[in-house]
Amino acid sequence: MPKMKTKSSAKKRFKVTASGRIKAGQSGKRHGMIKRSNKHIRNQRGTTLLAEGDERLVKIHMPYSR
Numbered sequence: 001m002p003k004m005k006t007k008s009s010a011k012k013r014f015k016v017t018a019s020g021r022i023k024a025g026q027s028g029k030r031h032g033m034i035k036r037s038n039k040h041i042r043n044q045r046g047t048t049l050l051a052e053g054d055e056r057l058v059k060i061h062m063p064y065s066r
Helices: 006-015 036-041 052-061
Strands: 015-017 023-024 047-049
Touching: 006 015, 006 052, 023 052
Parallel strands: none
Antiparallel strands: 015 023, 023 047
């Protein structure tokens, strides 16, 4: 049986925590900051954990990171 392949795009964008959750960077900070509130910009810093439904989609593409 050949090895399964990991999607390179998923490997670059997501990390798996010790408890198995998926960690990702916050979205929505590339452009258009003038129309966003300071509170919104502040809350978009750092990383976030994905919702469970999104986690399932990402884990399909990363078979060896479980």
